[in-house]
Every structure is written in C-alpha cells, then in structure tokens.
Amino acid sequence: MIQCSHCGTQNRDGSKFCSDCGARLVQQSGLVCPMCGEPNTVENVFCQKCGARLVPLTVAPAADRTPPPAPIKGLSLPVKPAEPTAPPVKAEPQPIEPPAPVAPIEPPKPAPAEASKSDDWLVRLRASSPEEDAPISAPSPETTASPSEESGDWLVQLRATQTEEQAAPPSISPQGIPPRPPADAFQVDEEDLPDWLRSPSAPVVQEPAPADKPPAWAAPPQAKAEQAPSAPTGEAPAWLTQLRAEAEQASTGQLAGSEDEIPDWLRDTGVATEPQPATPSAEEPAWFKPAAAEPQMSPPVPATEAEIPDWLMTLKPKTEEPAAPIAPFETLAPVEAAAPSQVVTPAPIVSPVQAAAPTEVTTPGEELLESLEAATAVPQPPTVEEPAWLKETPRPVSEEEDVPDWLRTPVGAAPVTAGEAVAEPSQVPDWIAALKPAEPAAPGIFDRGPVEAGGPLAGLRGVLPLASAIAEPHAPPRPAPPSPFKETASLFESILAAPVLAPAVPAAKPARRQLTMRPFIYVLMLLAVLLPFFVPDLSNASVRTFGTRAADFYEKIQALQPNSIVVLSFDYDPGGAGEMDLQANVLVRHLMKKGARIVAISTMDPTGAQIAQRVLDDAARATGNYTYGTNYLNLGFIAGQEAGLNQLAVAGFAPATTSDYVRRETLDKYPNFLNIQNWRNVALLIELAGAPEPLQKWIEQVQPRAGVKIAAGVSAAVEPRALTYLKTNQLIALSSGFLGAAQYEALSGQRGLAMINAGAQSTAQLVLIGLIIAGNLVYWFSRGRGKAK
Amino acid sequence: MRLIPTAIAIAVGLVTLLDYFYANPILDPIGDAFKQWTIILTAFALILGLINLLRVHFARIVRRHEASAGYSIVVVVTAMLVFLVGMWFMLPSAPMTWIFDNVYTPLQGAFFALVAFFLATAAYRALRARNFETLLMLFAALVVLLGQTPLLGVLADARDWVLNVPSAAGVRGILIGVALGTIATALRFLVGMDRPYSE
Numbered sequence: 001m002i003q004c005s006h007c008g009t010q011n012r013d014g015s016k017f018c019s020d021c022g023a024r025l026v027q028q029s030g031l032v033c034p035m036c037g038e039p040n041t042v043e044n045v046f047c048q049k050c051g052a053r054l055v056p057l058t059v060a061p062a063a064d065r066t067p068p069p070a071p072i073k074g075l076s077l078p079v080k081p082a083e084p085t086a087p088p089v090k091a092e093p094q095p096i097e098p099p100a101p102v103a104p105i106e107p108p109k110p111a112p113a114e115a116s117k118s119d120d121w122l123v124r125l126r127a128s129s130p131e132e133d134a135p136i137s138a139p140s141p142e143t144t145a146s147p148s149e150e151s152g153d154w155l156v157q158l159r160a161t162q163t164e165e166q167a168a169p170p171s172i173s174p175q176g177i178p179p180r181p182p183a184d185a186f187q188v189d190e191e192d193l194p195d196w197l198r199s200p201s202a203p204v205v206q207e208p209a210p211a212d213k214p215p216a217w218a219a220p221p222q223a224k225a226e227q228a229p230s231a232p233t234g235e236a237p238a239w240l241t242q243l244r245a246e247a248e249q250a251s252t253g254q255l256a257g258s259e260d261e262i263p264d265w266l267r268d269t270g271v272a273t274e275p276q277p278a279t280p281s282a283e284e285p286a287w288f289k290p291a292a293a294e295p296q297m298s299p300p301v302p303a304t305e306a307e308i309p310d311w312l313m314t315l316k317p318k319t320e321e322p323a324a325p326i327a328p329f330e331t332l333a334p335v336e337a338a339a340p341s342q343v344v345t346p347a348p349i350v351s352p353v354q355a356a357a358p359t360e361v362t363t364p365g366e367e368l369l370e371s372l373e374a375a376t377a378v379p380q381p382p383t384v385e386e387p388a389w390l391k392e393t394p395r396p397v398s399e400e401e402d403v404p405d406w407l408r409t410p411v412g413a414a415p416v417t418a419g420e421a422v423a424e425p426s427q428v429p430d431w432i433a434a435l436k437p438a439e440p441a442a443p444g445i446f447d448r449g450p451v452e453a454g455g456p457l458a459g460l461r462g463v464l465p466l467a468s469a470i471a472e473p474h475a476p477p478r479p480a481p482p483s484p485f486k487e488t489a490s491l492f493e494s495i496l497a498a499p500v501l502a503p504a505v506p507a508a509k510p511a512r513r514q515l516t517m518r519p520f521i522y523v524l525m526l527l528a529v530l531l532p533f534f535v536p537d538l539s540n541a542s543v544r545t546f547g548t549r550a551a552d553f554y555e556k557i558q559a560l561q562p563n564s565i566v567v568l569s570f571d572y573d574p575g576g577a578g579e580m581d582l583q584a585n586v587l588v589r590h591l592m593k594k595g596a597r598i599v600a601i602s603t604m605d606p607t608g609a610q611i612a613q614r615v616l617d618d619a620a621r622a623t624g625n626y627t628y629g630t631n632y633l634n635l636g637f638i639a640g641q642e643a644g645l646n647q648l649a650v651a652g653f654a655p656a657t658t659s660d661y662v663r664r665e666t667l668d669k670y671p672n673f674l675n676i677q678n679w680r681n682v683a684l685l686i687e688l689a690g691a692p693e694p695l696q697k698w699i700e701q702v703q704p705r706a707g708v709k710i711a712a713g714v715s716a717a718v719e720p721r722a723l724t725y726l727k728t729n730q731l732i733a734l735s736s737g738f739l740g741a742a743q744y745e746a747l748s749g750q751r752g753l754a755m756i757n758a759g760a761q762s763t764a765q766l767v768l769i770g771l772i773i774a775g776n777l778v779y780w781f782s783r784g785r786g787k788a789k
Numbered sequence: 790m791r792l793i794p795t796a797i798a799i800a801v802g803l804v805t806l807l808d809y810f811y812a813n814p815i816l817d818p819i820g821d822a823f824k825q826w827t828i829i830l831t832a833f834a835l836i837l838g839l840i841n842l843l844r845v846h847f848a849r850i851v852r853r854h855e856a857s858a859g860y861s862i863v864v865v866v867t868a869m870l871v872f873l874v875g876m877w878f879m880l881p882s883a884p885m886t887w888i889f890d891n892v893y894t895p896l897q898g899a900f901f902a903l904v905a906f907f908l909a910t911a912a913y914r915a916l917r918a919r920n921f922e923t924l925l926m927l928f929a930a931l932v933v934l935l936g937q938t939p940l941l942g943v944l945a946d947a948r949d950w951v952l953n954v955p956s957a958a959g960v961r962g963i964l965i966g967v968a969l970g971t972i973a974t975a976l977r978f979l980v981g982m983d984r985p986y987s988e
C-alpha cells in the first residue's frame with residue numbers, strides 16, 4: 001500500500017494518484033521535494049527537478065569530525081560550531097544587528113570532493129565560477145595530493161580554466177588579498193546568496209606569516225612531494241604554478257592590481273584598499289564606521305586554549321603567535337616565496353555583528369569568542385531588574401550547584417544564608433506551618449563532624465558540612481501535627497492499634513447426633529430392604545384382598561369380553577418403572593389371559609412407548625399365544641399433551657395417519673385394530689400413571705368427550721388424587737402402588753414381583769415408623785432436658 | 790404493534806373454546822387445525838429442550854472454573870451419542886433398546902430407589918410433633934404407613950378412611966381452586982389483559 005503524503009489515504013500498490021485527494025503518489029517510499037513537490041527516489045540527494053536538497057545535512061560527532069578546512073576566501077562560509085551558542089550580548093549600547101549570521105552558519109564544507117554533500121547554492125556557486133574563481137578556490141593539500149578523479153567536476157574545470165588564465169597575472173590587492181573576480185563573473189545573483197554573504201564583508205585582516213619556518217605548503221616542491229606521496233609526480237599543475245607566482249608578487253609587497261581591478265564588492269567594503277580612514281558615507285551603517293577606520297592588522301593571537309574549539313581558533317586572529325602555523329588557511333593561495341611577515345591571510349566573511357567591532361582592538365573573531373565565553377561562563381547576577389520573587393529565591397552557590405537541596409541544607413542545621421529570604425511567621429499560612437518539619441533537639445551535624453587536622457581551621461569540627469551531610473541519615477522527619485489534629489490522630493492510631501475483635505459468632509449447634517445418625521439410618525434401611533430376601537417368612541406375608549380397590553379392578557377386567565379392545569396408556573418414565581411395572585405386568589397378563597386386544601400408547605413421556613413395548617413383549621412371551629400386530633399393538637408416543645389427547649378423543653386413531661411404534665406402518669395394515677378409530681369400540685382404557693398430571697389430562701380431555709371407561713393403575717403417591725376421580729365415577733377402577741399390585745397378583749393367582757417385594761416393603765415401612773417414633777422421642781427428651789436446664 | 794398478536798391470540802382462544810363446548814361444522818375443522826398446530830409445536834418443544842440442554846452444558850464446559858464442568862461433558866457426550874444412534878437406527882431398534890434397558894432404566898430406577906433413604910432421614914429429622922398440626926400430620930402418617938404394611942395387616946380401614954375422607958377432601962379443594970384459577974387465567978388471556986405471548 002502507498003500512503004498519500006497529502007491526505008494519508010492508503011492506496012493500492014502501483015497507484016500514481018491518490019484515490020481520495022488526487023495527489024500524486026510517490027512510489028515505494030520516495031522522497032518528495034519540499035520545494036517543488038517533485039517525487040524523487042530514495043537515492044536522490046538533490047531534487048531531480050529543482051535541485052533542492054532532499055537529505056538534510058548532518059553534523060558528524062566531534063570525535064569523528066575531521067578538522068574543518070580553511071574557509072575559502074571570499075566564498076567560504078564561517079564555520080558553524082557543533083553546538084549553537086547564544087548570541088553575544090553586548091553591554092555597550094551600540095546598534096547591534098540581529099544575530100542572524102550565527103544561526104544560519106552552515107556546517108563546514110570539508111573539501112570539493114564532498115561536493116555532493118554541499119548545499120545547492122554552493123553547488124550552483126561552484127558551477128557558476130569555473131574560470132574566475134581559480135585563486136579563490138584553491139584546492140586543499142588533500143585535494144592537491146589526491147587524484148583528479150576524486151575531485152569534483154567543478155574543481156577539474158576550475159583547474160582547466162586556471163591554465164587558460166595564466167597569461168593574465170592575477171592582481172593582488174594592496175593588502176595581499178587575491179583579487180576577487182569581477183562581480184559580473186559570478187552568475188549567481190545576489191538573491192541566491194545567503195544574507196550573511198550578501199552583506200558587506202568584514203574587514204580583511206592581515207596576518208603576519210610565520211617568520212622562522214614556512215608552512216608545509218610553502219616548502220620546496222621536493223618536500224611537498226614527500227608530504228604528498230600520492231600526488232602525481234612531476235611538476236606542479238599549472239594552476240598551482242600560477243598561484244605560486246601570485247604569492248611571489250604578494251611577498252614583494254607590490255600591488256599587482258590597481259584600483260580598477262579591485263572588484264566592486266571589495267571596494268565597497270573599504271577594507272580592500274589601503275588602511276585609510278574611510279570616508280563616511282550615508283549608506284554605511286553607524287556600526288560599520290568605526291570598523292572601517294580601524295587598522296586592518298588584527299591583534300596577536302593569544303595562546304591556545306583547551307576550551308576553545310578548533311573551529312573557533314580559526315576565527316580568532318593570530319597576533320600573539322605569528323610563528324604558529326596557520327593551518328586553517330593552508331588552502332589559501334599557496335605563496336611559496338612570500339615573506340613570512342607579509343603573508344596575507346584572508347579574513348573570513350563574518351556577520352555584521354562581528355564586523356561591528358568597537359573602537360578597541362577587537363576583531364570579529366574576538367567578539368565571537370568573547371560572546372561564546374560570556375555564554376558559557378558562570379551566570380552572573382543579571383543587571384536587569386529582577387522580580388521580587390526571584391530576589392527572594394536563594395541562589396545556589398556555584399560549588400553546590402550539583403548538590404541537591406536536601407544535601408545542601410543539612411538536617412537540623414538549616415543555615416540561613418545571607419541572600420536567603422526568611423519568611424516571617426505571619427506570612428506563612430497555618431496549613432504550611434503545620435507541615436513544617438519538627439526540628440530535632442539532637443545536636444547538629446557540625447558538632448559531630450570530623451575534626452580538621454590542619455590549616456587555619458585546625459581543631460574545628462564539622463567544617464565540611466557536605467561530607468557530614470552525606471554521612472547523616474536523611475530520613476525525612478515526620479511532620480508534627482498541630483495539637484487539635486494530634487489528638488484526633490492519636491485517637492485514630494489507638495483505634496488502629498487495637499486488636500480486631502471477631503464478632504461474636506454463636507456457637508454452632510452440635511450436629512454430631514445428626515451426622516452420626518444419618519449413616520446409621522441408611523444402613524438400617526438397607527438391612528430392612530434386604531432382610532426379606534434372606535428370611536422366607538417375611539416374603540410370604542399374606543395380602544388382604546377382600547374389599548380392596550384392587551378387587552374391584554380385578555372384577556372389571558374379569559368382566560371383559562374376549563377380543564375386547566383395551567387401550568393401555570403407559571404414562572410413566574423409567575424412574576417410576578420399579579413401582580409401576582408391577583401393576584402393568586399383572587394387568588397386561590390378566591388382559592392377555594382374558595384374550596383382549598391390547599393397544600398401547602404413551603402421552604406423557606416418549607420413553608413410555610419403549611416401556612410399553614418391553615412390558616407387552618414380556619407378557620406375550622409369558623403367555624405364549626400373543627403376537628404383535630395381531631393381539632397387541634404399540635402406537636407409540638402421542639405428542640401434544642392436552643391438545644393431543646383432545647384430538648385423540650375427538651378424531652380417534654386415524655387409520656391412514658396413525659402408525660405403530662415397532663413396524664412404522666399405518667393402522668390400516670392391522671385389520672384387528674381398524675375399529676379402534678371409534679372410541680365406542682374401546683371396552684376399557686387403563687391409565688398407568690406415575691404422576692397425577694397424565695391421569696388428570698385423560699380425565700379432563702378424553703373421558704368426557706370419548707365417553708370411554710377409564711381405570712387407573714397409579715403409584716402410591718398419585719392415589720390421593722386418583723381417589724377423587726374414583727369417588728365421582730370418572731374412574732371405574734383404581735389400583736395403586738406395591739400393595740395394589742400385590743393384591744392384584746393375589747387375586748389373579750399370579751405370584752410375581754409384587755408379592756415378593758411386599759415383604760421388603762413391609763420391613764422398610766416398619767423401619768420408617770420406628771425412625772419417626774425415635775426421632776420424636778429424642779426431640780421430646782432433649783426438649784424436656786432443655787427446659788430443665 | 791401488540792394489537793395484532795393480541796387479536797390473534799384472542800381469536801384462536803375463542804375458537805378453540807367454542808369448539809370444545811359446541812359441535813359445529815364450521816368451528817370443528819378450525820379447532821382441529823389449531824390443535825394439530827399445537828401438537829406440532831409441542832413436538833418441536835422437545836427439540837428446543839434438547840438444544841437448550843446442550844447450550845447450558847456447553848456454557849458450563851467453557852467456564853471450566855465450575856465444578857460441574859466434568860458432569861456437563863458427560864451429559865453432552867451422552868446426549869449427542871444417543872441422539873445420533875437414535876437418528877441412525879430409529880426406535881425401537883436393538884441398539885436403542887439396549888441403551889434404554891441397560892443404561893437409562895437402571896439409572897433412573899437407582900435414582901428413584903434413593904428416595905427410600907432420603908425419606909428415612911426425613912422421617913427421623915422432620916416428622917416432629919412440635920405443635921398440634923404437626924401432631925395430626927404425624928398421626929395420619931403413622932396410620933397410613935401401618936395400614937399399608939402387608940406384613941402387619943392392621944389399620945387398613947383406617948388408612949382407607951384417611952385417604953378417602955380427609956385426604957380426598959383436601960385434594961378436591963385444591964383441584965377446585967386450580968380450576969378456578971385456570972378459568973380466571975384463561976379469561977385474562979382471552980380479553981388481552983395478560984399477554985405472555987407478546988413479551
């Protein structure tokens with residue numbers, strides 16, 4: 001995706017214009033020229049359209065920075081310091097131009113070989129002065145020694161033009177400055193030059209050349225060849241020879257040039273000519289007038305200082321040590337034969353501020369140096385009017401600048417300096433006074449400090465408060481609360497310090513009796529259920545059958561005609577099958593014994609159909625003469641609850657749509673059960689209900705509308721509900737629970753599970769009765785004992 | 790916006806009610822159709838129940854911090870297994886019959902059998918004659934238990950009397966109250982006072 005540099009919209013790869021704003025897109029992270037907006041590839045350093053610089057210049061670290069080359073006379077730029085310094089503030093009320101020249105100082109241009117890293121204006125400047133600028137842009141020793149291919153093209157052209165201009169000896173100004181080319185030789189307009197370069201040049205100073213030892217570049221050709229082994233052998237190039245000739249002329253003090261040959265820009269400055277008092281003109285600023293009247297000789301260079309960087313040394317005039325090598329100016333016109341005392345050094349073009357030298361012998365370099373020193377010096381008390389709050393603020397002592405406040409002010413000592421303003425107690429708010437640290441009563445650190453061993457302070461203790469303060473623990477003192485808060489704080493502290501008392505929890509009632517009784521009850525119940533299976537007399541208990549509801553039920557079944565259709569609804573789940581299967585088995589077997597056609601359905605739970613099939617199959621196998629589809633049929637689950645039963649009561653079993661549970665065939669496939677669609681053909685409906693709801697639904701939905709006789713075999717829990725329907729003749733018969741099944745077995749002469757389980761049920765119920773009695777006895781006994789207590 | 794569902798509910802309820810009490814050649818087929826719809830919707834309720842069961846237990850499985858996550862895994866796996874077997878073999882196939890007779894029925898019977906132990910503990914701890922009412926209930930329970938114990942063969946008539954007279958009276962009162970409440974609820978639905986279908 002390509003992100004639009006204008007609106008930030010993400011565009012597809014390969015897009016040339018932004019899909020949102022229509023701006024031209026730069027392919028693959030290109031560089032957009034900030035001047036003309038031309039997209040450039042990332043390799044471009046300069047814009048391919050307008051030549052503007054695309055990659056910002058970076059200043060190498062001080063360690064890696066090579067010594068800056070000498071500024072080229074007339075064209076070289078003042079060396080920009082690594083760290084910008086504040087502009088000097090002159091105390092004298094002289095008209096000072098804004099310190100603009102300091103800020104736009106370009107970094108040093110090391111060599112023409114690095115022309116690609118130069119600014120565009122410099123490149124254009126170089127390109128525009130191929131011929132005329134030869135003496136000015138003399139190559140540096142490195143450039144001279146290096147092969148020509150390492151130099152820039154502009155330098156090659158420059159050398160070539162130097163050869164062409166050998167016929168015309170260059171003129172030298174009276175001060176020894178190589179003449180500037182004519183102004184019209186520059187193709188660069190004034191507006192292309194930076195401001196500082198467009199302004200009048202600084203006065204050219206004349207430095208004495210080293211007296212005893214010539215510089216390296218002034219050595220004979222042999223020595224120079226030794227210094228530059230990589231230089232091409234043979235004679236020096238023509239342009240170098242020409243420069244040497246110029247130097248010779250300069251050494252003789254003869255002015256090779258006349259007034260006419262001096263360029264206008266140099267003539268305007270008034271420093272290119274003899275040091276005559278310049279005629280004040282209206283165009284000249286006031287600050288420039290004294291500078292023009294100054295002698296052009298710069299003061300001696302002071303001794304080298306470690307604090308002064310190299311670049312600054314190049315700006316500082318070397319007047320005190322004339323014999324010192326003028327390294328920064330090695331690239332100037334290599335005057336071999338020049339007299340050491342008459343070596344003319346070009347003055348770098350400085351800013352108007354630098355040029356605005358006072359009447360003292362301060363050169364622009366000195367001014368800049370002084371300004372830098374002033375900026376980096378220890379701050380002095382400002383002369384301007386300070387605000388009141390600033391005056392009251394204690395100023396740190398210079399030696400303690402790096403010491404934090406807590407170290408500078410020892411605990412307990414709190415010396416008050418002379419300049420420190422002490423607030424009056426009345427001026428301090430109460431809330432601040434409350435936060436004031438309490439002064440310890442312990443002796444100060446001066447009383448416990450080390451003893452001076454010698455010197456005028458010998459014998460004194462604690463004269464080094466700083467060292468003592470370091471050794472002193474510096475735990476901040478706890479603020480002493482005022483008295484009203486102190487009482488509250490002490491009260492709160494006492495509350496917090498008080499042990500937390502657990503709330504009074506009532507003692508848990510002893511549950512040991514219940515916990516120990518529960519397993520005992522379980523074991524007792526288990527033994528009661530299992531005992532009849534090991535004691536035959538308990539399982540052979542007789543069941544009273546006379547006058548029971550089971551007897552009535554048995555009579556109703558016994559009264560059925562053979563081939564009567566009896567519908568059995570298995571409305572119980574496997575959970576109640578243990579109790580309900582006993583009644584279902586005995587009823588189904590009795591019906592089979594009577595030769596009834598049995599139709600099984602389920603209306604409460606889908607599992608009832610499977611239970612019905614199991615019960616019917618077991619009974620059929622026990623009977624031996626009953627087959628599925630002929631003598632009994634399972635129609636499966638009838639969904640719909642009340643609606644299903646109501647629909648069943650109204651429409652009956654539709655032969656075309658009703659299918660059986662086992663074979664999935666419609667009812668018309670079973671001719672023995674075709675007449676089941678009419679409830680009048682159903683002799684009896686037996687509801688086997690493990691819960692009261694299905695029985696209630698059968699009574700409410702089917703019995704009134706179908707008019708079918710309903711008998712119910714229910715669980716013991718349903719018996720109270722079923723009895724209500726029995727008393728109202730909504731049920732013609734009712735049998736319930738284990739006891740009803742056992743009674744029915746006894747009546748039908750079948751000894752099944754119901755009678756076998758009757759013994760277990762009797763023992764289990766006896767255990768229940770015993771537990772109820774025991775529980776009440778314990779309760780009454782414990783209650784009476786509690787009352788006694 | 791609730792007018793339409795309310796009107797539909799009232800209309801359907803009135804038609805079904807009239808169809809229940811009167812035999813009419815116009816209302817009968819409409820009433821039968823409504824009942825058929827109810828039967829189908831009730832059948833779908835079983836499917837919805839299965840889906841809800843799986844959703845609840847899936848949520849418990851996702852929240853593993855719950856202690857019942859393991860049981861939920863068993864429930865989900867078992868339900869899906871039985872569902873797939875039933876859809877593939879249908880009822881009453883041999884695999885489904887085996888699962889029903891050997892897994893489902895024994896588990897349900899065993900769970901139901903535990904009621905005997907719970908009742909025993911409750912009989913010891915709860916059936917306390919703390920006041921006159923509880924004393925009466927305790928007395929009735931003892932009579933019914935003794936009357937239906939085949940081994941003793943006593944108090945059978947007393948048991949039948951308790952069940953036929955006081956117990957049946959109480960049950961009838963409950964049934965009549967439920968019937969009145971059902972009529973009142975049905976009327977509220979029919980007149981649109983209660984609209985649980987539009988919630």
